[in-house]
Amino acid sequence: MNPFAPRKPLPLPLFFTILLLMLGSCSKPTTTDPAWQWQLPEGMPLPVVPAENPMSQAKVELGRYLFYDKQLSANGKQSCASCHQQQFAFAEPTDRSVGSTGQQHRRNALALVNVAYNNRLTWAHDGLTDIEQQLLIPLFSETPVELGLTGAEPQLMQRLKKPPYPQLFQQAFNSEQPDMQQVVFALASFVRSLLSFQSEFDRYAYQNEDEALSPLQIEGMNLFFSERLECHHCHGGFNFTQATSHSQQLLDLRPFHNTGLYYAARPGQAEAGYPQHDRGLAELTMNSTDDGRFRAPTLRNIALTAPYMHDGSLTTLEQVLDFYQAGGRTITAGRYAGDGRHHPAKSQFVRGFQLTDSEREAVLAFLNSLTDPQFIANPEHSNPWLAHP
Amino acid sequence: MNIARTAFLSLTLAVASSLLLACNPKEQNKALNVIEITPAWQQKPMACNDAITIQNQQWQLQYLRFYLSDFKLNQQPKLLTTTSWQQPGLALLGTDCHGNDNWQLTFAEPLAPGQLSFTLGLPFVVNHQNPLKASSPLNFSEMFWSWQLGYKFLRLDMQSSHFGWAFHLGSTGCQSASVLRPPALPCRAANTFAVTLDYQPNQKLQFNLAALLSEIVLSPQSSCMSDSLQTDCQQLFDNLTMAGPWQLSPAP
Numbered sequence: 001m002n003p004f005a006p007r008k009p010l011p012l013p014l015f016f017t018i019l020l021l022m023l024g025s026c027s028k029p030t031t032t033d034p035a036w037q038w039q040l041p042e043g044m045p046l047p048v049v050p051a052e053n054p055m056s057q058a059k060v061e062l063g064r065y066l067f068y069d070k071q072l073s074a075n076g077k078q079s080c081a082s083c084h085q086q087q088f089a090f091a092e093p094t095d096r097s098v099g100s101t102g103q104q105h106r107r108n109a110l111a112l113v114n115v116a117y118n119n120r121l122t123w124a125h126d127g128l129t130d131i132e133q134q135l136l137i138p139l140f141s142e143t144p145v146e147l148g149l150t151g152a153e154p155q156l157m158q159r160l161k162k163p164p165y166p167q168l169f170q171q172a173f174n175s176e177q178p179d180m181q182q183v184v185f186a187l188a189s190f191v192r193s194l195l196s197f198q199s200e201f202d203r204y205a206y207q208n209e210d211e212a213l214s215p216l217q218i219e220g221m222n223l224f225f226s227e228r229l230e231c232h233h234c235h236g237g238f239n240f241t242q243a244t245s246h247s248q249q250l251l252d253l254r255p256f257h258n259t260g261l262y263y264a265a266r267p268g269q270a271e272a273g274y275p276q277h278d279r280g281l282a283e284l285t286m287n288s289t290d291d292g293r294f295r296a297p298t299l300r301n302i303a304l305t306a307p308y309m310h311d312g313s314l315t316t317l318e319q320v321l322d323f324y325q326a327g328g329r330t331i332t333a334g335r336y337a338g339d340g341r342h343h344p345a346k347s348q349f350v351r352g353f354q355l356t357d358s359e360r361e362a363v364l365a366f367l368n369s370l371t372d373p374q375f376i377a378n379p380e381h382s383n384p385w386l387a388h389p
Numbered sequence: 390m391n392i393a394r395t396a397f398l399s400l401t402l403a404v405a406s407s408l409l410l411a412c413n414p415k416e417q418n419k420a421l422n423v424i425e426i427t428p429a430w431q432q433k434p435m436a437c438n439d440a441i442t443i444q445n446q447q448w449q450l451q452y453l454r455f456y457l458s459d460f461k462l463n464q465q466p467k468l469l470t471t472t473s474w475q476q477p478g479l480a481l482l483g484t485d486c487h488g489n490d491n492w493q494l495t496f497a498e499p500l501a502p503g504q505l506s507f508t509l510g511l512p513f514v515v516n517h518q519n520p521l522k523a524s525s526p527l528n529f530s531e532m533f534w535s536w537q538l539g540y541k542f543l544r545l546d547m548q549s550s551h552f553g554w555a556f557h558l559g560s561t562g563c564q565s566a567s568v569l570r571p572p573a574l575p576c577r578a579a580n581t582f583a584v585t586l587d588y589q590p591n592q593k594l595q596f597n598l599a600a601l602l603s604e605i606v607l608s609p610q611s612s613c614m615s616d617s618l619q620t621d622c623q624q625l626f627d628n629l630t631m632a633g634p635w636q637l638s639p640a641p
Binding site: 043044045204205206210218221222225226227232236237238344347348349351 | 550555
């Protein structure tokens with residue numbers, strides 16, 4: 001036989017038999033779930049997902065039920081959605097959140113927008129890089145109590161044995177038996193699915209629709225990205241936060257900044273700074289130069305997520321603009337009296353600027369163009385218990 | 390038995406040493422395609438934690454990164470390897486002072502002695518691409534301005550106990566419909582700086598910050614964002630012309 005003769009193609013029936021066998025060997029019961037499709041505009045890089053928790057439609061669906069389920073708190077009074085409400089881009093219109101037992105949190109609930117891309121989570125934590133880690137805080141924290149599940153895991157597991165959970169766990173993890181790790185994996189998958197890329201700004205920037213923004217919004221956008229205002233130094237990249245990484249982004253960024261919100265005398269402390277009860281990144285690093293440094297949050301849907309700053313101490317976007325225009329905040333009376341503008345750790349890019357009334361209007365118009373109405377109306381992100389009470 | 394063992398051991402040693410010897414020239418070649426870069430203050434290597442005294446004030450580096458591109462040796466293009474810090478035609482060097490450092494250029498081939506030239510900055514065709522679709526190190530939002538203006542070719546942030554000071558170098562006078570649209574024609578001021586040096590193998594490339602800041606009075610007003618109408622920017626641009634802050638050391 002001539003080894004160089006062209007190979008005869010396989011007989012067609014044999015070919016199909018082999019193909020079927022190959023396909024058959026792949027379709028174990030665990031992979032009946034369709035592969036996850038990221039709903040991303042063309043060219044947008046893929047988020048990085050931990051290898052141990054790949055995305056699946058079934059996990060996202062289970063996570064959605066869990067996210068909206070008040071049984072996830074020890075006393076049955078709160079769910080994740082109590083503080084992360086879809087209509088407010090998964091933030092809440094409250095300066096500082098209140099936990100399931102009524103305890104006041106010291107910080108403002110962050111919006112959950114494109115969190116799949118975050119390389120740092122929460123307001124001021126240098127080490128929290130995965131949603132799977134971060135979720136343990138709202139689930140188990142005792143100071144303050146949020147969902148308050150510490151010690152209540154057995155009760156939670158009992159609750160998760162009732163419909164519709166067995167079926168949801170079966171589809172997501174191929175077992176009706178719930179466990180805490182799976183709860184965390186499913187919640188993380190749901191949070192990763194909360195993607196917002198359909199604002200007017202997106203259509204202008206990434207779909208090349210020149211008409212998507214008004215001349216006023218374009219003027220505001222030009223100001224936003226100008227050296228005069230310096231906004232984009234900290235709110236840069238496609239998520240308007242440095243705390244972004246993705247599959248093409250191999251280098252790490254450090255996204256924490258002091259914006260000059262406080263510079264108050266602190267009882268028992270030699271140096272003035274941010275209030276003792278919340279000093280930002282310095283609490284973790286024990287480094288005074290990190291005093292008052294918080295993560296720059298995304299500005300996507302920012303018009304929906306009032307009030308602003310880590311403690312919700314600025315009520316409106318107009319106030320935020322005034323704050324940056326002044327280069328920080330002066331508090332004239334009370335416990336936190338002091339001139340935040342002179343905080344030595346303040347970012348040098350918060351220097352203050354002048355804006356005419358029309359320029360101010362333009363910047364606000366631009367910030368409003370970052371709102372994605374489809375995101376807050378998307379039924380895939382909504383409360384599933386309303387459909388299945 | 391013993392003889393056999395000894396013979397076996399000797400043979401093993403002989404093979405191992407010949408393997409090692411065979412590796413040696415390769416090791417040397419590897420070193421010859423790397424140029425180390427050192428940030429320096431008046432010829433003395435400096436690090437982020439060092440306090441430097443400028444006009445009787447203590448300063449610390451907070452951020453120093455820059456793009457170099459268009460490498461040539463004796464006018465012949467020299468390509469770099471592809472890593473997260475470099476593409477064949479360009480590299481991002483420097484530090485964010487939080488442990489993310491890159492201080493070396495790795496070329497695809499060894500470098501012979503000769504006239505080494507490169508550009509501080511990025512070519513126009515690269516500078517205004519969509520950064521979303523760019524690959525590392527061009528997808529780095531800390532070094533990016535906008536489609537219209539492109540990248541910060543050099544970003545220097547410094548902090549004293551009283552105030553911060555920054556120099557961000559990049560193209561200006563770029564005309565387009567908005568900051569998010571790339572310019573069709575080259576910018577009025579590209580603000581890239583060509584450097585040529587006499588290179589000998591194993592030399593290090595020093596970036597002398599003192600030379601860059603020569604005659605600049607650091608004040609909250611003298612930070613420069615590449616506005617060519619600002620006198621401090623003019624001075625910084627002057628300090629970057631010719632070899633400027635670049636020096637190869639030790640001298641051949």
